[in-house]
Every structure is written in C-alpha cells, then in structure tokens.
Amino acid sequence: MEQPDAWHQTDRLDAEQGKGDPFAAAVRATRMPMIITNPRLNDNPIVYANDAFLRMTGYGRDEVMGRNCRFLQGKETDRGAIALIREAVEANTDIAIDILNYRKDGMPFWNALYLSPVVNEAGQVLFFFASQLDVTDRVDAHLRVQQEKDRFEAEVAHRTRDLTEALATQTMLVHEVDHRVKNNLQMIAALLAMQTRAITDPAARTAMESMLTRVEALGTVHRRLYQSNNVERFDVAEFARDLATDLVRGSGDRIRLHLDLEAVEIPVAKAPPVALMMNELITNALKHAFPDDRPGRLSVTVAPDSAYFTIKIADDGVGMPVQVMEQRSFGKRLIGTLCRQLSASIAWMTNDPGTIVSIRLPREMAGGLEAS
Amino acid sequence: MTEPLRILVVEDEALILMQIEMMLEEAGHCVVGTAMTARKAIALVHETRPELVLIDLRLGDGSSGLDVAQAVRDLGGITAAFMTANAQALNEDMAGATAVIAKPFTGTVLEESLTYLEDCVRRPPPAEFVPPGMRVAPAWLASFARMRAALPPRQGPH
Numbered sequence: 001m002e003q004p005d006a007w008h009q010t011d012r013l014d015a016e017q018g019k020g021d022p023f024a025a026a027v028r029a030t031r032m033p034m035i036i037t038n039p040r041l042n043d044n045p046i047v048y049a050n051d052a053f054l055r056m057t058g059y060g061r062d063e064v065m066g067r068n069c070r071f072l073q074g075k076e077t078d079r080g081a082i083a084l085i086r087e088a089v090e091a092n093t094d095i096a097i098d099i100l101n102y103r104k105d106g107m108p109f110w111n112a113l114y115l116s117p118v119v120n121e122a123g124q125v126l127f128f129f130a131s132q133l134d135v136t137d138r139v140d141a142h143l144r145v146q147q148e149k150d151r152f153e154a155e156v157a158h159r160t161r162d163l164t165e166a167l168a169t170q171t172m173l174v175h176e177v178d179h180r181v182k183n184n185l186q187m188i189a190a191l192l193a194m195q196t197r198a199i200t201d202p203a204a205r206t207a208m209e210s211m212l213t214r215v216e217a218l219g220t221v222h223r224r225l226y227q228s229n230n231v232e233r234f235d236v237a238e239f240a241r242d243l244a245t246d247l248v249r250g251s252g253d254r255i256r257l258h259l260d261l262e263a264v265e266i267p268v269a270k271a272p273p274v275a276l277m278m279n280e281l282i283t284n285a286l287k288h289a290f291p292d293d294r295p296g297r298l299s300v301t302v303a304p305d306s307a308y309f310t311i312k313i314a315d316d317g318v319g320m321p322v323q324v325m326e327q328r329s330f331g332k333r334l335i336g337t338l339c340r341q342l343s344a345s346i347a348w349m350t351n352d353p354g355t356i357v358s359i360r361l362p363r364e365m366a367g368g369l370e371a372s
Numbered sequence: 373m374t375e376p377l378r379i380l381v382v383e384d385e386a387l388i389l390m391q392i393e394m395m396l397e398e399a400g401h402c403v404v405g406t407a408m409t410a411r412k413a414i415a416l417v418h419e420t421r422p423e424l425v426l427i428d429l430r431l432g433d434g435s436s437g438l439d440v441a442q443a444v445r446d447l448g449g450i451t452a453a454f455m456t457a458n459a460q461a462l463n464e465d466m467a468g469a470t471a472v473i474a475k476p477f478t479g480t481v482l483e484e485s486l487t488y489l490e491d492c493v494r495r496p497p498p499a500e501f502v503p504p505g506m507r508v509a510p511a512w513l514a515s516f517a518r519m520r521a522a523l524p525p526r527q528g529p530h
Binding site: 175178179182183185186187189190191193194197212216219220222223226227241242245246247249250 | 385387388390391394395430457458460474475476477478479480481484503504505
C-alpha cells in the first residue's frame with residue numbers, strides 16, 4: 001500500500017514532478033524498484049525510493065532516505081562492478097550492470113541495476129535515476145548452467161583422456177599382433193621355401209611352390225594392412241600392383257605387365273579371399289598361357305562399379321586348353337570356394353589371342369551395402 | 373655375377389635367418405656372419421668388415437637393430453638395409469641405412485632387393501625399379517638420382 005508520506009517525498013523532488021503528476025504516480029506504483037539520488041547534495045544521497053524498492057531490499061523508507069546507496073553492497077559484491085558504477089556517476093553517464101547486493105536481513109540478491117543521470121537544459125546533472133530488478137534466479141540459473149558446463153567439460157576431458165589411453169593401448173596391441181602375424185607368415189614362407197628346395201619329385205615340387213605362392217600372397221595382404229589412413233579398409237588396387245608385379249617378375253622377364261588400377265577400398269576381412277583369388281588367377285595365366293617360354297603380355301584391371309567392383313585378368317597367350325578348363329584341380333576348387341565366400345560372379349572369355357577372366361564382386365560384406 | 377658380396381645377417385628368428393642365409397648362398401654371396409642380438413652384431417661388424425649388413429629391427433635380448441645401423445654408419449663405407457615386420461616404425465633417416473625391406477617379403481622380392489643392394493655396393497646407382505615392399509631412404513634415393521643424372525646419356529636416335 002501507498003505510504004502516506006510518499007506524496008510528500010515527490011513533493012520535495014521538484015515542482016514539475018509533484019503531487020498528481022501521472023508520471024510520478026507511475027513511478028510510485030510500478031512493480032519495478034526505483035530510486036532517485038541527488039548528486040548536488042553531499043555523498044549523493046537517496047532522495048526518493050518507491051515501495052517496490054523497499055519491498056525488494058527489506059528496508060523502511062526512513063532507513064534509506066538521505067543515505068548513499070552503498071549500504072546495499074556487501075562482502076561478496078564485486079569491487080570491479082562498484083568501481084564501474086562510481087566511474088559512471090563521475091562521468092555523468094548511464095550504466096547497466098548486474099551487481100550482487102544485500103537485503104536488510106543479509107540475504108544477497110543479484111540486482112540488475114540501471115543508472116541514468118537526469119540533466120537540465122543547461123546540461124547540469126540534477127538527479128540520478130536508478131531502477132533495479134532482482135535477477136537472482138536468472139544469474140543463479142546462468143551460474144548453474146556455467147557450473148554444469150564446467151563439470152561436463154571436465155567430465156568430457158576426463159573421458160577423452162581415458163579413451164586416448166585405451167586407444168594407445170589398443171593401437172600398441174594391434175601393432176604387436178600385426179608384427180607377430182607378419183613374422184609368423186614370414187616363418188611359414190621360410191619353411192615352405194626351404195622344404196621345397198629339398199624336394200626332387202617335380203609334381204610335389206610344383207604343388208609346394210603353389211602353396212608357397214599362396215602363403216606369400218597372404219603375406220603381401222598383411223604387409224599392406226594398416227598402411228592406409230583407414231585401418232578398417234584395404235585398397236585392392238595397391239595390393240594388385242604389388243601382387244602382379246611380384247608374380248610377373250618372378251616368372252622371368254618375357255612377360256610384360258600392364259596395370260589399369262583404380263582405387264577400390266574393401267573391408268579388411270575381405271582382403272585375404274580377394275588376394276587368394278587374384279593370386280590363383282594370375283598364377284594360372286602365367287602357368288598356362290605362355291608355354292615354352294613364349295613371350296607375352298598380362299594385364300590386370302581393378303575398377304569400381306557402383307556397389308561392386310571388377311577384377312579383370314587378361315593374357316595374350318595360347319588360351320586356356322580345354323583340359324585345364326575342365327579339370328577338377330585344387331586351384332579351380334579354391335577359386336569356386338572363394339567366389340562363393342565373396343558372392344562373386346566369374347566369367348572366362350576368349351581374348352583372341354588369349355584369355356580374359358573377369359570377376360565382379362560386392363564391395364561390402366554380405367548384409368552390408370546390399371541390405372541397406 | 374661378379375665377386376660374391378660379403379654379407380652379415382642380423383636376425384633373431386632362426387627360421388627366417390636360415391631362409392635368408394640359404395637364399396644368399398644360392399645367389400652366390402658369402403655370409404660372413406650371423407647375429408641375433410645388437411651386441412653380437414656390432415662386434416661382428418667390426419670383426420668381419422662386411423660390405424652389406426641386413427638388419428632386423430627387433431632383436432634378441434630386447435635390443436634394437438637401430439643400434440647396429442648406427443654402428444655401421446659410424447664405421448662408414450658399409451651398406452646397411454633393414455628387414456623388418458615393423459617398417460613403418462622407421463623414420464626417413466633410417467639411421468643411415470639405404471633401404472628397408474618389409475616383412476613378410478616374397479622370395480622374388482628378396483632376390484630383387486638383393487640385386488638392388490648389390491648394385492648399391494658394386495655399381496651404383498642401382499636401377500630405378502624398387503621391388504614391392506622395399507622402401508629406399510629419401511637421402512639415398514636423391515643421391516642415386518644425382519648419380520644417374522651425371523651418367524653419360526644413353527645412345528639416342530642421333
């Protein structure tokens with residue numbers, strides 16, 4: 001309710017803002033706490049305070065009138081904020097600032113203070129007008145959010161550190177296993193190579209050499225693993241380059257190799273069957289297409305084909321003899337089995353002269369891309 | 373084939389050591405010694421003064437092939453090459469070694485790598501072809517390229 005002497009307070013302010021002035025009435029009745037101070041008096045005291053201000057601060061009107069506003073400050077009030085307000089008053093400018101103030105009962109509250117000088121026509125500052133707003137909820141919420149954010153960030157940093165450590169351990173483990181696998185494949189190849197040298201029977205020797213070539217193809221797969229940026233993918237084209245170069249150069253210098261390779265990345269798990277398949281087809285071509293030291297040309301193509309990719313191996317040799325095509329050799333069974341595993345389709349065609357073998361296979365694992 | 377190369381093989385896996393030795397001897401080279409630890413290898417480098425040292429990176433007793441390569445570099449005039457399943461662990465300098473042959477290597481790659489290294493020792497520069505899985509240290513590659521540029525040009529169409 002309106003205090004009886006409120007009228008009197010406004011009366012004292014200025015003649016123009018006196019009793020019955022609708023603006024003065026609005027200031028008295030508004031829910032926004034407001035005060036007016038007079039900088040022309042000693043220590044810039046409060047000369048008017050509305051009811052909302054008294055409700056917010058818990059003081060009686062007689063307790064605030066004639067006093068400088070600094071009684072609102074307390075232990076936790078930011079000295080920097082106080083200094084900014086003082087500077088604004090001294091410079092006769094307005095200022096909006098959130099400052100921690102204290103009620104009469106000692107309860108702190110966040111005060112959104114707006115302070116503005118009231119200047120007459122001569123440019124002289126007559127009063128300071130200050131409006132306040134208790135924004136404790138807003139500031140607390142902001143601080144809570146900030147604290148939550150800090151806590152969350154600390155948690156994220158902690159988890160990231162844990163994961164980085166786990167990843168480092170895992171990477172070390174992968175490298176250790178990778179190293180062992182490669183060494184073991186080298187040992188298997190060493191055993192096969194040494195035993196093969198001791199064998200005199202030509203058929204047994206040929207079989208051992210085929211085995212050694214297969215083991216070496218798997219070795220080349222493992223040598224190439226983890227070399228790309230993506231440790232889960234395996235580049236068929238780069239592998240094909242290494243494998244074909246190795247096999248063709250190993251067969252003497254009468255065969256020219258032509259490579260037509262486009263990058264095709266497949267899941268690592270698919271690499272061994274793809275590698276074995278290519279090994280069978282290239283060694284077959286080298287073994288059957290160029291008898292009696294016949295010179296020739298072998299071309300290897302790897303090309304992506306939407307969700308599939310194709311591998312083509314073409315020679316300009318004598319063509320696959322019918323008996324080779326029809327025989328149930330281990331190599332042919334191996335190719336059939338690998339085709340089934342890879343869901344691949346395979347076709348043998350006449351190259352005139354020579355043979356073309358073309359394989360088309362899905363890039364992703366079964367149930368991968370095709371299913372989606 | 374010219375005079376056999378005098379080669380020291382440093383490898384802690386007996387089977388692989390055996391295969392390399394066998395292959396080198398079949399190619400007509402002379403294996404002057406084998407070692408499974410860096411300490412033994414360094415002693416043998418000084419003792420036998422080989423022309424080529426083939427070095428595994430991880431050696432017995434937890435020792436490192438890098439120490440062997442460093443000793444070879446300090447001595448000077450000896451060609452060194454790594455043979456390792458951990459080729460990506462080597463930096464570009466390779467402790468002064470000429471190349472690294474990544475394991476597992478095929479028989480063909482081993483033969484052709486050896487031809488390359490033999491050329492490095494006996495008649496540099498080697499041919500430009502580098503076998504799959506072999507990586508030549510950039511400093512050596514650049515030096516071979518300079519040598520090739522300084523060679524008298526092959527007979528052209530004129």
